[in-house]
Structures are given as C-alpha cells and as structure tokens.
Amino acid sequence: MAEIVILLAIKKIGIALANGAAHQASALVGKYKTQLQELQRSMDRVMRELRVMHDFLCQMDIRNRNLQVQESWLGEVRKVAHLMEDTVDEYLYQVGREHDIGCCFYLNKGFKKPRSLLSLNMIAFNVKEIEKDLSHLYETKNRWVPVNGGDTGSSNYIVERSQDLANISRSLDDEDLVGVDENKEKLVMWLAGDDLERSVVALLGMGGLGKTTLAASVYKKVREKFQCHVWVSISQNYSKEDVLRNIIKKLFEHNVSVLCSTVAMDITCLEETVKKFLEQHKYLIVLDDVWTPEAFDDLSRALAQNDKGSRLIITTREGSVAALASRGHILTMEALPEDKAWDLFCKKAFPRDTNHECNVELKPLSEEIVSKCKGLPLAIVSVGSLLRVREKSMEEWRRINNQLSWELINNSSLSDIRNVLHLSFIYLPTHLKSCFLYCSLFPEDYLFKRKERVRLWTAEGFIEERGESTLEEVAEGYLKELIDRNMLRLVKRNSFGRMKKFRMHDILRELAMDLCQKNCFCVKNDNKCGESLQKDDGRRLVLHKLKNDMQQPFSNMHQLRTVITLGGSKSTLDLLPRLCDKSRYMTVLELSGLPFDRIPNAIGDLFNLRHLGLRNTKVKLLPKSVTKLSNLLTLDLYRSDIHELPSGIVKLKKLRHLFAEKTIDPDWRGIACCHGVCIPNDLGNLTNLQTLYALEAQDESLRLLGELRQLRSLRLLNVKGSYCGRISESLVQMRHLSLLSVNASDGNEVLLLNVLLPSLQKLRLRGRLAEWSLDESPLFQGVGGQNLYELSLYWSQLREDPLPSISRLSNLTCLQFTRAYNGEQLTFLSGWFPKLKILFLRDLPNLNRLEIQQGAMASLEKLYLTNLNSMTEVPPGIEFLLSLQYLTFREITNDFLSVLRGCSAIEGTQWQHTLRR
Numbered sequence: 001m002a003e004i005v006i007l008l009a010i011k012k013i014g015i016a017l018a019n020g021a022a023h024q025a026s027a028l029v030g031k032y033k034t035q036l037q038e039l040q041r042s043m044d045r046v047m048r049e050l051r052v053m054h055d056f057l058c059q060m061d062i063r064n065r066n067l068q069v070q071e072s073w074l075g076e077v078r079k080v081a082h083l084m085e086d087t088v089d090e091y092l093y094q095v096g097r098e099h100d101i102g103c104c105f106y107l108n109k110g111f112k113k114p115r116s117l118l119s120l121n122m123i124a125f126n127v128k129e130i131e132k133d134l135s136h137l138y139e140t141k142n143r144w145v146p147v148n149g150g151d152t153g154s155s156n157y158i159v160e161r162s163q164d165l166a167n168i169s170r171s172l173d174d175e176d177l178v179g180v181d182e183n184k185e186k187l188v189m190w191l192a193g194d195d196l197e198r199s200v201v202a203l204l205g206m207g208g209l210g211k212t213t214l215a216a217s218v219y220k221k222v223r224e225k226f227q228c229h230v231w232v233s234i235s236q237n238y239s240k241e242d243v244l245r246n247i248i249k250k251l252f253e254h255n256v257s258v259l260c261s262t263v264a265m266d267i268t269c270l271e272e273t274v275k276k277f278l279e280q281h282k283y284l285i286v287l288d289d290v291w292t293p294e295a296f297d298d299l300s301r302a303l304a305q306n307d308k309g310s311r312l313i314i315t316t317r318e319g320s321v322a323a324l325a326s327r328g329h330i331l332t333m334e335a336l337p338e339d340k341a342w343d344l345f346c347k348k349a350f351p352r353d354t355n356h357e358c359n360v361e362l363k364p365l366s367e368e369i370v371s372k373c374k375g376l377p378l379a380i381v382s383v384g385s386l387l388r389v390r391e392k393s394m395e396e397w398r399r400i401n402n403q404l405s406w407e408l409i410n411n412s413s414l415s416d417i418r419n420v421l422h423l424s425f426i427y428l429p430t431h432l433k434s435c436f437l438y439c440s441l442f443p444e445d446y447l448f449k450r451k452e453r454v455r456l457w458t459a460e461g462f463i464e465e466r467g468e469s470t471l472e473e474v475a476e477g478y479l480k481e482l483i484d485r486n487m488l489r490l491v492k493r494n495s496f497g498r499m500k501k502f503r504m505h506d507i508l509r510e511l512a513m514d515l516c517q518k519n520c521f522c523v524k525n526d527n528k529c530g531e532s533l534q535k536d537d538g539r540r541l542v543l544h545k546l547k548n549d550m551q552q553p554f555s556n557m558h559q560l561r562t563v564i565t566l567g568g569s570k571s572t573l574d575l576l577p578r579l580c581d582k583s584r585y586m587t588v589l590e591l592s593g594l595p596f597d598r599i600p601n602a603i604g605d606l607f608n609l610r611h612l613g614l615r616n617t618k619v620k621l622l623p624k625s626v627t628k629l630s631n632l633l634t635l636d637l638y639r640s641d642i643h644e645l646p647s648g649i650v651k652l653k654k655l656r657h658l659f660a661e662k663t664i665d666p667d668w669r670g671i672a673c674c675h676g677v678c679i680p681n682d683l684g685n686l687t688n689l690q691t692l693y694a695l696e697a698q699d700e701s702l703r704l705l706g707e708l709r710q711l712r713s714l715r716l717l718n719v720k721g722s723y724c725g726r727i728s729e730s731l732v733q734m735r736h737l738s739l740l741s742v743n744a745s746d747g748n749e750v751l752l753l754n755v756l757l758p759s760l761q762k763l764r765l766r767g768r769l770a771e772w773s774l775d776e777s778p779l780f781q782g783v784g785g786q787n788l789y790e791l792s793l794y795w796s797q798l799r800e801d802p803l804p805s806i807s808r809l810s811n812l813t814c815l816q817f818t819r820a821y822n823g824e825q826l827t828f829l830s831g832w833f834p835k836l837k838i839l840f841l842r843d844l845p846n847l848n849r850l851e852i853q854q855g856a857m858a859s860l861e862k863l864y865l866t867n868l869n870s871m872t873e874v875p876p877g878i879e880f881l882l883s884l885q886y887l888t889f890r891e892i893t894n895d896f897l898s899v900l901r902g903c904s905a906i907e908g909t910q911w912q913h914t915l916r917r
Helices: 002-018 021-058 062-066 068-095 115-144 154-170 181-191 211-225 240-251 256-261 267-279 293-300 338-349 363-372 377-388 394-402 404-410 412-426 430-439 450-460 471-484 506-518 575-582 601-605 624-628 647-651 699-707 721-731 782-786 894-901
Strands: 199-204 228-233 283-290 311-316 330-332 489-493 499-503 540-543 562-565 588-590 611-613 634-636 657-659 691-696 713-719 739-744 762-766 790-794 814-818 825-828 838-842 849-852 862-866 886-892 911-915
Touching: 002 021, 002 068, 002 430, 021 068, 021 115, 068 115, 154 211, 181 199, 181 211, 181 311, 181 330, 199 211, 211 228, 211 283, 211 311, 228 240, 240 256, 240 267, 240 293, 283 293, 338 363, 338 377, 363 377, 363 394, 377 394, 377 404, 377 412, 394 404, 404 412, 404 506, 412 506, 430 450, 430 471, 430 506, 450 471, 450 499, 450 588, 450 611, 471 499, 562 575, 575 601, 601 624, 624 647, 691 699, 699 721, 713 721, 721 739, 886 894, 894 911
Parallel strands: 199 311, 199 330, 228 283, 283 311, 540 562, 562 588, 588 611, 611 634, 634 657, 657 691, 691 713, 713 739, 739 762, 762 790, 790 814, 814 838, 825 849, 838 862, 862 886, 886 911
Antiparallel strands: 489 499
C-alpha cells in the first residue's frame, strides 16, 4: 500500500515542476537561479525514482505483504515518500504560490536575500538526503527483501490461493446453505430453460456473499442433465493455457489417447480442441471468480456457441463482467436478511446435538455479534465457527463481541474473511485504493453522498486528468468503478438513475481501517480520548464525535493535510486557530456543524488549502485573508450566517464550487425561501466555477455572468423580470449547465427565460410565468427539453392547465407544482409522462379534481398531495398507477380522511397522511 503514498508524492512533485518556478523566479532571485535549477533537477530525479518504485510495488507478490521484512522495508519507503511530500510543500511555500493564470508563479514577499537562500539551501539539502535514502532503500531491498518469497511466482501463488478459498466454498453441503432458496430456484430455472441458444448466467456480488457456494450447489444438482460439464477457477492472474488444459482434462478424462496428444499442443491447438468437442455437445461450464471482461472474452473463444441448450455460469465481483451475461440473466447476490443471518449463525455456533439452538442468556450478545457481520455469509460462518469451540459463557462471548474488530484483523481462524476481501483491494488500481481507503475513515454505516465524495477526492489530489473530462467527471467514474467492483454499495439513485448515496460494508471498513493505520494514511480516532491521536503519523484525521478528542495538544499536528469533523461541541472552539498555526500545509478543512462564529485571519496562511467547508456553522464574516487561498477549489458556506463575501474573492481563480446560501423558509413554500451573496465586481474572473449557490442578482454581476462558461449548477435569487433578457444571454454561453434555479424577487415579477439549454437536466423556477411561455419558450420545447428530468414550478400563477404543454417533456422523472396553478382541474392523459417517478402537487387552492387516465404516468412510484383545500374525492384513476409505492396526503381535513379510509382504490397502496393544523 506504500504505492498510494508514493503516487501522491509523485503528483505533488509534478505540480511543483510543472509550474516552471525557476524560469519565473529568475528575475527576482538573481544569482540564486542556478541553485534553484539544480534543486528542481534533484526533485525530478527523485520523482523518476519514485515512479519506478511505484510500478515495482504495484506488481509485488501479494504474499510478501505479510512478511515482516517486507513490511519493515515498506514502512521506510512510506517515510521517505512522506518526507518528500513535506519538502515539496515547503518548496512551494518558500519559492512561490501558484499564479492565478496558467502555470506561472508569483513569488512570496518573503523570498529575499539572504533568508531565501538559506531556505533554498535547506530544501536542496533535504532533497539530496532523500536521494541518498532512496539509494539506500534499493540496496536494502536487494540484501534483505525477497522478490518472490518462495519457489513459485506470484501469479501461481495467487491462483492457488484463490482456488483454495473457492474449494472451501464448493465443499459445503446443501444443509449448510441458508437463505439461498429463491436464488437457487431462479438459477436452476435459467439453466433448465428450453432455449437452445447458449446462454450466459452471471452471479454478481462482493467477496464473501456466497456466489461460489450457490453456483456449486446448483452445479451439483443439474450437471447430469448436460452431456458434459466442467468447473474452472479463473482468478485474477489466470493462465489461459492452464485453464484450457484443465477443461480438456475433464472433458477427455476417459480418453487417454486424446490427453496424451494434447501434452505438446500450443494454446491455439488447445483452444481448437476444446471448441470442436463442445460444438457437438450440450455442455455446462462454470467459470468461477472472473475478474475482467477481457478474461471472459479471451476464454469464450474456445466455448462454442452451439444450439444445443448449453449454459455458461460466471461468478464475479465485477459489474463489467456480469454485464456480459445474457439479457436478464444477472443474479445479484445480496446480504442475508436478519432472520436468515441468525439461522446461519446458530448452525455454525451451536452443535447439532442441541438442535443448533442458542442459549437464552447468550442470545442478546449473539444477536449483537450477528448484526456486526452485516449479513455477509462468509463472516457469519467464520465467526460462528470460532465461537463454536469457545466456552459458552457470558464473559467469553462478551469479550469476543467487544473485540470482534480486532479478531477480524488478527485471529488466524478468521483468515478466510481477510483473504477473500483483501484480494478485492489488492487488485484495485492505485488511484482507486486511495478513494476506497478514504471512505473507511468515516463511521460505520455512514451514508456517503456522491457530490461530497467527488469534491473531497478532487481536493485530496486523488483524481487524475483524463482527456477533456473534468476532474469531477473522472471522480464520478472512480466511484462508479468502486461500486461496480462491489467495494462500495449503492444505496440510492436520483429520479433519473444517477448514483446519489452509497455505503461501505462494515467488515470491509474494518479491514480498510487496518490498512490505513499500518500505512499512515490517517490518524486513528477512537472517540475515547486525545491520547490515541498522539501516537500516529498519519496525514488525515476524521473526528467522528467530538467530545474531548482535541483537548490535549496533538504532537504531530504539523503533519496533518486533512481534518474533517462530523460533529461539534464547545471543546472544539479552538480547533481552527490551532490548525492554522500548526498545520500550514493543510489541504482539506471540513468543519461543518462546529459551533464557532469566527474565522482567524491566519486562515490565509494555508496556501495549500483546496477545500474549506464551513457549512452549518455560525460564522458571520470571512476575513480578507481568505482571498490569499489561491489554490482553493471548494468554498462551502451553505447555511452559515455569511451574507457578504470579501471583495477579493474573485482572486480565487481556481475556485470550482461556491456554496453561499442560507435557507430562511425550510418548507420552501414562500416566494423568498433563501438568500445568497452578492459578487458585484469582477465575477467574470471565476472562470473555473462549476457550482454557484446562490447569487443575488444585480446589474453588474449579471453583466459578467456569461463569462462563467464552466458552470454546471446555478441558482439565482432576487431576480426581476427586467433581468431575464440579460440572464438568457448569459445562459446561452453555459453549454454544460445541468441545473438551473431562478427565484423572482416577488410574486409579481414575471420570469421569461427565452433560451435553449440542451444539457439542462433540472429546472426550478420560483416566480410568475407568462401563460404562453410553456408553449413557446425553448426551455420547454424540442431538443431543449429532451434532457430535462426534473421540473419544479413555484408561484407560477398559471390559469390554464399546464399539463398539455409540459407533456412534451417525455423524459421527465420528477414533476413538482407548488402554488403553480390556479385552475380547478388537472388531467393526466393516457401516454403522458411515461418515465415520471415522483409527482408533487402542493398548495393548489382551487384544484378540486385530479384525474388520471389509464396509461398515464406508467412508472410513477411516489405521489405527494399537500394542502389541496378544494379536493373532496380521491383522484379518479389512481388505481391505474400500478407501480405506485408511496402515496402521501398532507394537511388534509378530517372529512377528507374519512373519504380516504373508505376508498377501495388505494387499499393495496402504502399511503400516509397528515392532518391540517
């Protein structure tokens, strides 16, 4: 895992060298120019050495990761990489901060003789020492560190280890299987289908879910119905020749002459032999533990596409591999539900002669232990087997329960869990390892949000540039890959299918936290006392629940690059001043929810700061020194008390995300629900902005708004009707804009935006609309509306039914009307809004009839009807909404509640209500 630290150091050196400091500084440093150039050459040599070392570590044998001598050497590598990172940060601080434009530098005022020469000489000396350290590490490796650690190569070892783990799963009897009946029945049905075309079935899920176990159970049951059958373990570093020979050995096990003839065959002949045989037979082949689509494609050339009803089963942790299955033949494995997890645990923890029943006194502790396994069958089986041989006493089981995390990492009886899950991590690319480990810093069951992770990963420097994609787009790709690899679990998508929220499995988190600790990726935070923070040299600190954690001074605070707090108390009021004083290389400061109300002026000295989060704090004013944070990417002031930004905020030309909005109406029902900030002068300098929440509309700022051509999300407040023309002209320049929210200054201002926005996905308009605008505005027509997924209209004051006009937006997945319509009837005709999943109708005072025709809103899942004063009957046609999952009536009268309770049309629907106050 040292490769992660090395990669980050390489990136940091690259930043320093790419900025051309020697060239820019030459006019000011005079005779020191030569020293500066020599220093940069030394840094370049170190970077090249680290890059080779990184590539070597990425290929290192998995087995050597557990050798003490190897771990000791890796520890020294990490120290050198961290030291180089510190040195580069000091270099950037002393020589100059990155200039706002392009790849130039402007020099610190402190860079003057002779102090500057002294600083440069010290940095140059440190770099030379690091070069010596790297040479010494190379010599040490050759003397003491084994390359392969044994007689066989790493490839063979990994294949053998994977096969051992798979054999354990395959050897289980059916009576040991719990909670698989439904999946087993479905798999048997797919294999026994009448379709003669060869079909591919995929079993998908994270390691330890029982994919191999389920496949083996079904394989034993149905294999005799096929003319030939073969089970092959693939693993990550498989050998195609070995796989083909194993297939031939099974297919021709009774034909000695053929087996003898294949001994001298090359791969091409082996492939042809398998293919010719399979073309003539109805076969069943299981490819267990396939890691890449390329591996499947490579092998499938030998697996004939005959019309004899052949079947191919693949088990995989990778979504990209499962996507190669026949249509509708992906079986996604899930964690066991609580009752099945309990049954499996009892089978393993308690002997058969007790009928696998748990002692009454041990049941509470047992249930707690099972809950920590989070439904992962391998974990439940391993922990249950461990407890089976332990004393059945409260003291013993309480001890195991209290130290289960430690047991998972250290107990040899639980090595199967570690090996299965560790394989998934080992084979992650280095850039994904950083992102994955970062997620483990947060508490158990923490619900991650896509946009927050993307911004933090970007600020940390984990994201690599890829072509014309933004860093945020690349980061979202990283997240998708981690989910596809089943390293993270997707919990929620938005209405149009985009990833929104996700979690990390607790057992994966425990293993990842152990890796973080061993590799100084983070500072341990155990929520007990500040003492645990004294012992670590990590770069990142996430404080889960701040009580007394920071009361005692943290001796290694200067090494911190990231501090994130997830809760606050009065004991943390001095945290920020201390960080500004002690941690001048800070990169990420996420202090949301802390109760402080003042930002120290020293914040401006954190020149390397890329993320500053002050969301939900009581801060009222930002110091002017904030404008010195020239590397800042994200400034999050959402729901703080800041109304005004320093005039020099426009100097932060790298700024990509600015959140400065305060909600004043949490129900979002009024015309003025929030206030933003004014940026009257030089707004056009912020050309890298992608998010701007929320800008108070003014003549000067609107004049320059069109310069922000990278904007993806924009919220404008206090908009007058007279501004709309200028706003429309600016919006035309924003070809990437996907979210637009416009709030009128009062209920009489008409919002008339005559603009085509082909990339727009979410549109929120709060203010009066002209009746004809829905028919004629490009926002709601043709190409301009085909990418629109979410539409929210507030205070529109429309008198004519808007649905006929809006129905042209056939891709809408979410529609919301709040005080948008003053008419008496809304009718959803058959075929309208085929993809709509969520419908909100709120505060429509005159609406007395809502009609839904059969075939309308065929995908609707959630319907919310709130404060519809004039409605006295259940919407006719509501029974046609066959996919409806949630039906909510809010602020209704007792009389209408009686009507609802007597309505047969909603009997089968999960509906809720709140009464009008």
